[in-house]
Each structure stands twice: as structure tokens, then as C-alpha cells.
Amino acid sequence: MPVQKKHGKGRLDKWYHLAKEKGYRARASFKLIQLNKKFNFLEKSRVLIDLCAAPGSWCQVAAEVMPPNSLIVGVDLAPIKPIPRVISFQSDITTEKCRATLRQHLKTFKADTVLHDGAPNVGTAWVQDAFTQAELVLQSLKLATDFLREGGTFVTKIFRSKDYNSLLWVFQQLFEKVEATKPPSSRNVSAEIFVVCRGYKAPKRMDPKFLDSRSVFAELAAPAPNNEAKVFNPEVKKRKREGYEEGDYTQFHEAPVSEFIQTTDPIAMLGSLNKLSFEQKPNGDVAQATIAKLPDTTDEIRACCDDLKVLGRADFKRLLRWRLRVREIFGFSSKQKKNEEEKAEEEVAEVEPMDEEMQIQEEMQRLREQDDSRKKKERRKENERKQREIVRMQLHMTTPMEIGMEQQGPSGEDAMFQLKQVDKAGALGKIAKGKMAIVEDKAKEQSGDEDEDESDPEEDLLDQELESMYEQYQERKSASDAKYRAKKARKESGKEIDDDDFEGFSDGEKEESSEDELMEDADSDESSDDEDGPKSLVTDLSKDKTEGGLTRRAAMFFDQDIFKGIDGLDDVPGDDSGIDVASKSTSPEDKKASTTKQAKAEKPKKEAKVVEESEDESEEDAEEDAEEDEWSSDEEEAKSGFETVKRDETQWDHDSIPMKDGRPDIDIITAEAMTLAQQLASGKKTKEDLLDDNFNRYSHRDVDGLPEWFLDDENKHARIQRPVTAAAAAAIKEKLRALNARPIKKVQEAKARKKFHAAQKLEKLKKKSALLENEEGMTEKEKAQSIVKLMSRAAKKKPKKKVAVVVARGGNRGISGRPKGTKGKYKMVDARLKKDIRGMKRAAKKKK
Numbered sequence: 001m002p003v004q005k006k007h008g009k010g011r012l013d014k015w016y017h018l019a020k021e022k023g024y025r026a027r028a029s030f031k032l033i034q035l036n037k038k039f040n041f042l043e044k045s046r047v048l049i050d051l052c053a054a055p056g057s058w059c060q061v062a063a064e065v066m067p068p069n070s071l072i073v074g075v076d077l078a079p080i081k082p083i084p085r086v087i088s089f090q091s092d093i094t095t096e097k098c099r100a101t102l103r104q105h106l107k108t109f110k111a112d113t114v115l116h117d118g119a120p121n122v123g124t125a126w127v128q129d130a131f132t133q134a135e136l137v138l139q140s141l142k143l144a145t146d147f148l149r150e151g152g153t154f155v156t157k158i159f160r161s162k163d164y165n166s167l168l169w170v171f172q173q174l175f176e177k178v179e180a181t182k183p184p185s186s187r188n189v190s191a192e193i194f195v196v197c198r199g200y201k202a203p204k205r206m207d208p209k210f211l212d213s214r215s216v217f218a219e220l221a222a223p224a225p226n227n228e229a230k231v232f233n234p235e236v237k238k239r240k241r242e243g244y245e246e247g248d249y250t251q252f253h254e255a256p257v258s259e260f261i262q263t264t265d266p267i268a269m270l271g272s273l274n275k276l277s278f279e280q281k282p283n284g285d286v287a288q289a290t291i292a293k294l295p296d297t298t299d300e301i302r303a304c305c306d307d308l309k310v311l312g313r314a315d316f317k318r319l320l321r322w323r324l325r326v327r328e329i330f331g332f333s334s335k336q337k338k339n340e341e342e343k344a345e346e347e348v349a350e351v352e353p354m355d356e357e358m359q360i361q362e363e364m365q366r367l368r369e370q371d372d373s374r375k376k377k378e379r380r381k382e383n384e385r386k387q388r389e390i391v392r393m394q395l396h397m398t399t400p401m402e403i404g405m406e407q408q409g410p411s412g413e414d415a416m417f418q419l420k421q422v423d424k425a426g427a428l429g430k431i432a433k434g435k436m437a438i439v440e441d442k443a444k445e446q447s448g449d450e451d452e453d454e455s456d457p458e459e460d461l462l463d464q465e466l467e468s469m470y471e472q473y474q475e476r477k478s479a480s481d482a483k484y485r486a487k488k489a490r491k492e493s494g495k496e497i498d499d500d501d502f503e504g505f506s507d508g509e510k511e512e513s514s515e516d517e518l519m520e521d522a523d524s525d526e527s528s529d530d531e532d533g534p535k536s537l538v539t540d541l542s543k544d545k546t547e548g549g550l551t552r553r554a555a556m557f558f559d560q561d562i563f564k565g566i567d568g569l570d571d572v573p574g575d576d577s578g579i580d581v582a583s584k585s586t587s588p589e590d591k592k593a594s595t596t597k598q599a600k601a602e603k604p605k606k607e608a609k610v611v612e613e614s615e616d617e618s619e620e621d622a623e624e625d626a627e628e629d630e631w632s633s634d635e636e637e638a639k640s641g642f643e644t645v646k647r648d649e650t651q652w653d654h655d656s657i658p659m660k661d662g663r664p665d666i667d668i669i670t671a672e673a674m675t676l677a678q679q680l681a682s683g684k685k686t687k688e689d690l691l692d693d694n695f696n697r698y699s700h701r702d703v704d705g706l707p708e709w710f711l712d713d714e715n716k717h718a719r720i721q722r723p724v725t726a727a728a729a730a731a732i733k734e735k736l737r738a739l740n741a742r743p744i745k746k747v748q749e750a751k752a753r754k755k756f757h758a759a760q761k762l763e764k765l766k767k768k769s770a771l772l773e774n775e776e777g778m779t780e781k782e783k784a785q786s787i788v789k790l791m792s793r794a795a796k797k798k799p800k801k802k803v804a805v806v807v808a809r810g811g812n813r814g815i816s817g818r819p820k821g822t823k824g825k826y827k828m829v830d831a832r833l834k835k836d837i838r839g840m841k842r843a844a845k846k847k848k
């Protein structure tokens with residue numbers, strides 16, 4: 001039985017429990033679910049390879065989400081228990097055997113998606129683990145390049161190590177779009193990150209160095225370390241994110257003291273060593289023994305040499321002075337001596353300005369920390385406020401107006417430039433629904449990693465709570481509000497991806513298509529030699545500099561997403577990607593093709609009926625999108641030959657558009673709609689004008705990564721304000737007055753309830769009087785009297801129960817609960833109030 005760990009990485013968190021509940025084999029399943037939610041690659045895939053699939057939760061998710069009869073192949077070193085609709089086998093993905101087995105299973109099909117969640121058996125040194133994982137990623141990329149179709153997707157896990165940027169650079173050369181992201185279900189403490197590479201460029205030829213770990217992970221010269229800073233600022237300990245130096249896997253470094261005396265760079269030694277040893281080896285250095293016996297070599301100096309890591313600035317100065325004295329005794333050349341003296345003076349002199357500088361730095365650091373903690377506090381408070389706001393919203397006490405507004409646009413003097421800070425603190429990520437924060441590709445591992453560590457669990461919790469509360473609110477709202485439900489359904493149907501037409505792989509089809517593919521391959525191979533030049537790979541990775549004069553390191557740096565679109569950078573000559581792909585629709589023909597496609601897409605839009613102008617812009621957009629989808633699916637259908645079964649629109653949304661005599665029964669209830677209706681009726685505006693009006697600045701808003709609650713709220717306001725005429729406003733006012741004159745629903749309900757109770761009472765009375773009538777021992781008069789009595793009793797209102805007034809004085813003062821000696825209903829009153837009321841009554845009497 002697994003032991004439940006409460007702390008650390010092994011913590012069994014909500015994803016673990018959720019996975020258990022849903023029947024997934026691992027919590028990792030949610031990582032794929034969340035990645036797919038963001039990038040939607042599974043729904044569109046028909047052939048998928050899952051590398052390193054055990055225990056198989058990703059395969060389970062793929063089988064659930066991908067179209068029926070898709071081909072899913074999973075492979076792992078460990079055995080995978082059978083999963084319905086999934087082929088799995090045991091193999092090492094780095095071997096040729098694995099490639100051959102995959103080929104057998106895929107026959108001639110190409111994969112739409114290749115997943116890789118591989119992790120080597122971690123637990124050795126971190127650097128080793130990270131490197132092995134990076135190598136595994138490269139191996140999986142190798143397989144992906146073999147099996148992926150053009151435009152396919154490759155999803156991989158990477159550890160954020162020093163090889164991360166190199167891998168990202170390779171991905172960027174092979175795929176159109178590369179995005180690194182960390183799904184919410186991935187633990188904050190984990191260095192893993194997921195990279196989703198879309199649009200495989202499928203180059204015909206590729207330099208093998210692209211996939212060769214030796215050249216991809218080749219060491220790049222690092223800048224010279226600032227040893228001086230290390231010596232004079234020993235308290236600031238930088239974490240070794242980079243791991244160990246090559247060939248040096250220890251943390252303790254020692255050198256003989258004679259080396260320190262002789263060295264020309266004593267500061268470097270003091271900065272890197274743990275100990276200067278006086279130990280004399282047999283047949284060792286004579287100088288070592290002499291230094292140890294010198295009177296200058298005091299106990300204090302020995303103690304300092306014993307543990308350099310604990311020394312302060314004064315101790316380092318002492319050691320440097322001592323070194324100079326020893327050098328003098330040893331009689332180094334006068335020039336050298338002079339130099340050394342000068343140097344020592346410099347060294348000592350240098351300390352002074354550094355002191356000041358350090359003080360300033362320390363002060364700045366302190367201020368920064370103060371500022372950070374203040375901001376953190378503010379954020380926490382803000383989150384709490386938002387939470388309260390949502391509770392109020394759920395109780396229908398407010399609208400979701402203000403939530404998130406302050407983060408939409410920071411205010412203040414340098415508001416524009418605070419975004420970075422906000423991002424640093426993780427707020428941007430949280431704004432983006434707390435889901436997945438796109439991780440910048442920029443090589444700022446150090447700060448990035450530190451940020452990751454600094455993530456505030458309390459804040460995370462608040463964010464999660466906020467989200468789940470909003471979801472609950474939405475659920476409740478959709479349960480109780482039919483209009484909201486209809487709106488939501490319309491929105492969703494707009495987003496729907498029309499992929500249901502895939503019929504899956506029947507054996508016959510497989511054979512057929514495989515033949516087709518074989519032929520295609522043969523064709524393409526032929527053509528590739530002469531005309532597919534652009535798809536080949538020409539980069540010489542061994543070159544240090546790219547054609548544009550940039551070093552590979554610089555090219556990698558400028559290749560990051562953040563530099564995209566910056567003037568001048570895009571046209572840096574000599575793209576060193578190494579892959580020449582067909583240039584993207586820049587030719588006039590291509591442009592023409594794209595415009596005709598656009599025109600085609602717009603055509604059905606123009607034919608669309610204007611139903612209600614007061615509808616949300618976003619809704620209209622969603623509907624238009626849906627129409628576009630429909631059109632494109634038609635075209636796809638024509639191309640692929642698959643039969644599509646169209647959704648019957650008449651089965652949907654009946655409650656949102658009521659019909660009357662076969663036409664939509666539209667009730668114009670806003671002044672805007674009335675104005676438009678008047679303009680349409682009087683011919684001031686045409687249908688086309690209305691359609692044109694709909695293309696405005698809100699039509700194509702960038703909503704990527706914005707949280708749902710924010711969008712829901714923003715959609716209410718992100719719409720054009722249309723002018724209304726006085727006549728229209730008056731007409732609507734009149735209409736509303738008439739509407740208001742009708743009894744409201746609640747009053748009607750109360751009346752109906754009253755009626756119902758009265759009918760029930762009457763029924764009872766009828767039964768009783770019928771019994772009385774049949775009573776044999778009574779005269780007719782007696783019977784009539786009893787019935788009258790019964791009726792008058794029923795007609796009488798029940799007397800209200802008396803409420804005892806208890807004055808809160810004496811023993812009753814400040815008590816909670818029922819006062820002694822009181823029965824039935826009671827009310828505690830203030831003695832003062834009672835007196836006042838009596839006084840008022842007396843005064844009123846006197847006046848009379």
C-alpha cells in the first residue's frame with residue numbers, strides 16, 4: 001500500500017486524487033488534458049505515438065479525446081497494461097528496434113501527434129538526471145522527425161536545465177510554432193516544463209548534427225567569472241543551478257598554501273577554494289614547511305586558511321596581506337615585489353570603494369525586498385477581496401464588474417513598465433486564469449527558477465479557490481437561468497471543431513491509403529531531388545558564426561519568441577535555422593489564393609440573417625466562427641471524400657429564439673435595437689450596413705490566455721456603443737412601462753399559492769360537509785348549523801401568536817438564548833426603547 005506523504009514532491013495532491021477518481025493511471029493524465037485544452041491537438045489527431053507511455057495515463061486520455069478508431073501506439077521501457085483502443089509495446093525509445101516496431105504498427109501512416117513524457121530513472125545527481133532527460137528528449141525528437149507528418153505536433157517534457165535553450169532552439173528550427181508551458185497540474189517544485197511544437201516543417205534533408213546530442217549540447221564559452229565579487233561578497237550565496245563543473249563532482253576544494261603564495265590570482269583562489277592546507281606530504285614541497293614555520297603564520301592565519309567559506313571581508317584582507325609578507329620573505333624579484341605591493345595596495349584600496357558600493361547594493365537589496373513583501377501583501381489582500389466579491393456575486397449582491405479590472409491596466413506613473421514586475425511575481429500567470437503561464441524562452445534560468453521557488457502557496461490556493469468558485473457560480477447560474485444556458489450553448493457551438501467526420505481506420509481503408517501513401521512517397525522522393533531544394537537542410541552547425549555575423553549563441557538568443565516582430569531583428573540576414581522551407585505565401589499566387597479563401601469564408605457570413613442587433617459582439621463572432629468552420633468542413637469533406645453528418649441546428653437553442661408562424665418571434669427590448677429597426681424599416685440602413693458595422697475594433701480581440709471570468713465580464717462591455725434616437729428611447733420606455741404594469745412573477749406565484757391553499761381548504765370542507773350530510777343521528781337543522789359553523793371557522797383568520805416582549809435588563813441583560821420564564825415567541829427589547837415609546841404615547845395623549 002502506498003504511503004501517503006504529506007510534504008515534499010511525493011505529496012499526494014488533488015490531481016492524484018482526481019486521477020484516481022476518474023480512473024486514470026497517473027496524475028500525469030491531467031498534464032496532457034490541460035495541454036490539450038490549451039492547444040487542441042488531440043481532437044484533430046488520428047494517429048498518435050506516445051513515447052515513454054507507462055503506466056499509460058496519457059494513452060488513456062488520448063483514447064478518450066481522439067476520434068473513434070484512431071491509431072494510438074504507446075511504448076515504454078516498462079510494461080503497459082492493456083488499454084482499450086491503444087496498441088502498446090515494451091522497448092527502449094533510443095533503440096533501432098523501437099523504431100522498427102513503431103514502423104510495423106504504423107505501416108505507412110504518418111503520425112499527427114508524437115507525445116513524449118519520458119523521464120529517466122531520476123535520483124542520481126541532478127545534472128546527470130537533467131542531461132539524460134535532455135538526451136531522451138532529443139531521441140524522442142529523432143523519432144518524431146521520422147514519423148510525424150508535415151504540420152504535425154510534437155509534445156515533450158523537458159527539465160529546465162542548461163540544455164533547455166539548446167533544445168528549444170532545435171525545436172524552433174523544425175517547427176513553425178514552439179511554446180513552452182507548465183500546466184497547473186505540474187508541480188511548482190518540479191523543474192519539468194512542457195514544450196508544444198506545432199506545424200512540423202518536415203524537411204526533406206536534415207543535418208544529422210541537429211539531432212546529435214554532442215553538437216546540440218556542445219558547451220558554449222561562458223563569461224569569465226567575477227572572482228573578486230566572490231571574495232568580497234561571500235555572504236551572497238548563489239545557488240548552483242548549473243550543477244557541477246565538468247569532471248568535478250565534489251563541493252569541497254582544497255589547495256596547498258604554497259600555491260596560494262605563488263599564484264598570480266590569489267583572489268580567484270580565495271573565491272573558489274574551501275581550504276588552504278598546511279599539510280606536508282612526504283617528499284612534498286619544502287616551501288610548504290617553511291611557510292608553516294614562519295612567525296607571520298599565526299594561529300589566526302591558520303584558522304582562516306582552514307575554512308575559507310566562513311571568512312568575512314577583514315579576514316580575506318588579512319590573508320592577502322599575509323601572503324604579501326610571505327612573498328617578501330621568500331624574496332621574489334623586486335619588480336614582482338613592486339608589482340605585488342602595488343597590487344596589494346590596489347586590492348586593499350579597492351576594498352574601500354567596494355565597501356561603499358556594497359553598502360549601496362545592500363541597501364538597494366533591502367529596499368527591493370521590502371517592496372516585494374509589500375506588493376505580496378497587497379496581492380494577497382486583493383485576492384481576498386476578489387474572493388469576497390465572488391461570494392457576493394454568487395449571492396446576487398453584485399455583478400462581476402470590478403473583478404480583475406485593476407490587473408487589466410496597472411495605474412500609476414510607470415504603469416506601463418510594471419507589467420514585467422507583475423509577471424515576475426506570477427500575477428500575469430494568475431490573471432491568465434491561473435492555468436498555464438507561457439514561460440518565456442529567454443535564457444534567464446536563474447531568475448526564472450528563483451521566481452518559481454518563490455511562488456506563494458497561499459496565493460496559489462486563493463487563485464485556485466477563485467477559479468473553482470467562479471466555475472461553481474457559472475454552474476449554478478446555468479442551472480437556474482435558461483437564458484444563460486442558451487447563451488453558453490451558443491458560445492460553445494461556435495467553438496466546436498468539426499472533426500466528427502473521421503471514420504477511423506478500417507482494415508480495408510488502411511490498405512488503400514497505405515498504397516496511396518506509398519505512391520505519394522515515391523513521387524515525392526523523385527521530386528525532392530530536383531525541385532524540393534527549399535525543403536532540405538543546409539546549415540553547417542559546426543560553424544561558429546552564422547551568415548549574418550551572429551554567433552550561434554546570439555542567434556539562439558535572438559530566435560526567442562520575445563524578439564519576434566521587432567523591427568530590424570526579423571530581417572537579420574542569414575537565418576541559420578538550417579532548414580529551408582517553402583517561403584510562406586508571399587508569391588502573388590499565394591496571396592491570391594488566400595484572398596479568395598477569405599472571400600469564400602466571408603460569403604456565407606454576408607448571407608447570414610440579421611436576427612438581433614443588440615446581441616453581444618462576442619456572440620456574433622462566435623456564430624460567425626461557427627459558420628466559417630462549417631464552410632471549411634464542407635471543403636474538407638469534398639477533398640477527403642469523408643461523409644459528414646451535419647448537426648441539425650433546429651434541434652438546438654429553441655428556447656433562445658422563439659418562433660411564431662414559422663418566423664422568429666423577436667421582441668425588441670432595447671433602444672439600440674429599436675433605433676436599428678426604425679432605420680431598417682425606413683430604409684436609412686441596409687442589411688449590408690449592419691454587417692459592415694459589425695467589423696469594429698472589438699471584432700478580433702486578442703483574448704489568448706485571459707481568464708474566463710474576465711472575458712465573461714469584458715464581453716459585456718467590449719461592444720460598440722450605437723446611437724439611439726429619442727423616438728426609439730421613448731418607444732422602449734413605453735413598452736417597459738407596459739411590461740412593469742404586469743404583475744411580476746413572484747407576486748403571481750404567491751397569488752397562485754394562495755389560491756391553491758384555498759382550494760385545498762374548500763376541498764376539505766366539502767368532504768366534511770358531505771360526511772355531516774350523511775350523518776343519520778342529526779336533524780337537517782343541526783346538520784345545516786354544523787356546516788355553517790364549519791364554514792365560519794374556516795373563514796376565520798388564525799389569530800397571530802402573541803410575541804412576549806422581554807426587557808433586556810437585570811438578569812436578562814446581555815444574555816444569549818431564551819430568557820428564564822419565557823414561553824413561546826419572544827422579543828428582546830431595550831429598556832430605553834420601551835420607555836421612549838411610553839413617553840411618546842403619554843405626550844400624544846396630553847396633546848389630545
Ligand SMILES: C[S@@+](CC[C@H](N)C(=O)[O-])C[C@H]1O[C@@H](n2cnc3c(N)ncnc32)[C@H](O)[C@@H]1O
Pocket residue numbers: 025026028029051052053054055056057058059075076077078091092093094117118119120121136
Ligand atoms: C513520467 S513516466 C511517463 C508517464 C506517462 N506519460 C503516463 O501518463 O502514464 C516516464 C516514463 O519514461 C520511461 N522511460 C524512461 N526512459 C525510457 C526509454 N529510454 N525508453 C522508453 N521509456 C523510457 C519510464 O519507464 C517511465 O515509465
